[in-house]
Amino acid sequence: MTDVAVIGFAQAPNERHSPATTNGVEMLVPIFHEVFAATGLTKNDIGFWCSGSSDYLAGRAFSFVSAVDAIGAFPPVMESHVEMDGAWALYEAWLKILTGEAEIALAYGFGKSSAGNLRRVLALQLDPYLVAPLWPDSVSIAALQARLGIETGLWTESDMALVAARSRANARDNPAALRQAGSSDVSVVSGDEASAESEGTVRCLWELLARPYVAEPLRAHDCAPVADGAAVVILAAGERARELCGRPAWITGFEHRIDSASLGARDLTTAPSAAAAGNAAGASRAQVAELHAPFTHQEIILRRALDLDDGVNVNPSGGALCGNPMFAAGLARIGSAATEIINGRADVALGHATSGPALQQNLVCVMEAR
Amino acid sequence: MSQPLHAPLEISFDYTRSLGPTLGEFVTALAGRRILGARASDGRVHAPPFEFDPLTGTPPAEFVEVGPGGSVVSWTWTERPLDGQPLRHPFGWALIRLDGADTAMLHAVNAGSADRMRTGMRVRPRWADRAGTGITDIMCFEAEEDATTRDEHSEAEPGEPVEPVEPAEPAEPVTMITTPIRLSYDHTVSPGESSYLLALAEGRLIGQRCPACGKVYLPPRGACPVDGVPTRDEVQLPDTGIVTTFCVVNVPFQGQRVPTPYVAASVLIDGADIAFQHLILGCPPDEVRMGMRVRAVWKPREQWDTGAHNIDHFEPTGEPDARYDSYAHHL
Numbered sequence: 001m002t003d004v005a006v007i008g009f010a011q012a013p014n015e016r017h018s019p020a021t022t023n024g025v026e027m028l029v030p031i032f033h034e035v036f037a038a039t040g041l042t043k044n045d046i047g048f049w050c051s052g053s054s055d056y057l058a059g060r061a062f063s064f065v066s067a068v069d070a071i072g073a074f075p076p077v078m079e080s081h082v083e084m085d086g087a088w089a090l091y092e093a094w095l096k097i098l099t100g101e102a103e104i105a106l107a108y109g110f111g112k113s114s115a116g117n118l119r120r121v122l123a124l125q126l127d128p129y130l131v132a133p134l135w136p137d138s139v140s141i142a143a144l145q146a147r148l149g150i151e152t153g154l155w156t157e158s159d160m161a162l163v164a165a166r167s168r169a170n171a172r173d174n175p176a177a178l179r180q181a182g183s184s185d186v187s188v189v190s191g192d193e194a195s196a197e198s199e200g201t202v203r204c205l206w207e208l209l210a211r212p213y214v215a216e217p218l219r220a221h222d223c224a225p226v227a228d229g230a231a232v233v234i235l236a237a238g239e240r241a242r243e244l245c246g247r248p249a250w251i252t253g254f255e256h257r258i259d260s261a262s263l264g265a266r267d268l269t270t271a272p273s274a275a276a277a278g279n280a281a282g283a284s285r286a287q288v289a290e291l292h293a294p295f296t297h298q299e300i301i302l303r304r305a306l307d308l309d310d311g312v313n314v315n316p317s318g319g320a321l322c323g324n325p326m327f328a329a330g331l332a333r334i335g336s337a338a339t340e341i342i343n344g345r346a347d348v349a350l351g352h353a354t355s356g357p358a359l360q361q362n363l364v365c366v367m368e369a370r
Numbered sequence: 371m372s373q374p375l376h377a378p379l380e381i382s383f384d385y386t387r388s389l390g391p392t393l394g395e396f397v398t399a400l401a402g403r404r405i406l407g408a409r410a411s412d413g414r415v416h417a418p419p420f421e422f423d424p425l426t427g428t429p430p431a432e433f434v435e436v437g438p439g440g441s442v443v444s445w446t447w448t449e450r451p452l453d454g455q456p457l458r459h460p461f462g463w464a465l466i467r468l469d470g471a472d473t474a475m476l477h478a479v480n481a482g483s484a485d486r487m488r489t490g491m492r493v494r495p496r497w498a499d500r501a502g503t504g505i506t507d508i509m510c511f512e513a514e515e516d517a518t519t520r521d522e523h524s525e526a527e528p529g530e531p532v533e534p535v536e537p538a539e540p541a542e543p544v545t546m547i548t549t550p551i552r553l554s555y556d557h558t559v560s561p562g563e564s565s566y567l568l569a570l571a572e573g574r575l576i577g578q579r580c581p582a583c584g585k586v587y588l589p590p591r592g593a594c595p596v597d598g599v600p601t602r603d604e605v606q607l608p609d610t611g612i613v614t615t616f617c618v619v620n621v622p623f624q625g626q627r628v629p630t631p632y633v634a635a636s637v638l639i640d641g642a643d644i645a646f647q648h649l650i651l652g653c654p655p656d657e658v659r660m661g662m663r664v665r666a667v668w669k670p671r672e673q674w675d676t677g678a679h680n681i682d683h684f685e686p687t688g689e690p691d692a693r694y695d696s697y698a699h700h701l
Contacts, residue, residue, distance in 0.1 A: 059381055
């Protein structure tokens, strides 16, 4: 089978209110230039393009077609689109290389989440017959999941706050992370980020836990803030990957699975689809993992489902809690994980993406250095 | 560059959905104030019913009546309800396991305040006045003790809607539901489109030139579709051009503002490289031809705003037609 590696990644800075249009062109053009400059490629080298975005987010039809302007698609290019996070576009791009139809492929995702009322727009991803007509919002559904875990003793509100504190501390080193106005948490958390026992972190947790609920038992720090952004990842096959990148992130497992759309029929305290995808992809070998957890308790669920022990460095970028641009954040997790390998900081890295309510659908991409 | 222009964008659509055999059964029962579950191959009762058995993939073989009472499995609290949600005042969302069911259903609980919500609380449906709407036939759930109190004082609290009379099973099965979807956006145009629209408000046309290929786009685009680079160089353009191609509209449709027959044409403004569609009036439709010279007819100045409709239509200038080879590559 053809070996395929991630050889390039770029992301737009996460913004609370981007002045960009919902077709993403203004966010995509600079990151295409950035990733081409870093890899020495031009648009003519790309054999297959695939994007992930949603017209519901844009509030207009065929917004992804306008996005193609950012490619400069002349002469005509081989191109596809998924109405999903760009991570699934990357999956399609990976398959395209495996079939031998392309040697180099580029996947991108973009989302201007702030254009509408995001948690209301996301009600439309629910069962359209018996659930969406009630307009349950995404934060409330996550809250139902969080409570189930708390009341069955699987995690506590403190565990959740600790995830938030660590994510925000990690995000200090990520220039693309969302700068959260009025957030003092980052400076309060001690430099020694992982030590729950350190006085700074404990003080921070008390501060976080003293804040009001947004949707009980979720507080603001438990929920990824609304963010606009875009991400791009380039894949290359075999020798081409070695020519283009000193230390390619070779894909050794790439799997996605889905759980039932019926929220009330699922055990929401686990993510069987994440466990199945992780198992098939070899998740437990990872030294570093970028998990797409838009809510703090979901990182806890994912760590368990993917069988990641305490030694695994989770979300060194700050994760989705510090930048969750819809339809780009999952792809950005894979790109961030790949960067850990490309930059020599890890030998085996995992990127994860989720889609749907309460971790319904999960994708795992395991990459390694050779 | 100042913030690009932006404006509210409201979209709405009534989705009509056919229910199929399983959900039709469930929704028809709801209209008769009964709640059905379906028994799966492992004996578990799913309420609402599954359309296909999670284990075998077969449609349900047996429906069983569940509830109407049930227990809260998990809950949260909504202080500020969103448009379209079941209640307009603060309420709880809950996963509710109805008596006799093994799975839970999502619905609203009218509890008054968050401190009255708890896992395990007993709830009962409160039926909406209208039946046959689907899941919204259940207005919400409420604590059993509240429901009982209201039953005992049927003329109860002033201002409270009176509990509707139990309707009989409808004569006709419910086969369709209608779900109105309304979404609100703040729609932003690109910086180039902003300049274009602001110029239109002054009766001028502004395009942008691609720095790579030199093509002039009107309206401007965020990036040149050929080269993928932003087109930042502004170009002032006249309001004259040519018809590159056209069609005669003979078919009436909703919202039509010009009596048929009329001409919709691709108009290429002098100096621009991309044509846009507009109306050609001011001559009989059968006189319109490819290469015909036209000029913009603007609406009265007091009607101008930042919109393309400031140009009402195009009309012939009477000048000699453009040669075919001068616009052949714009077709």
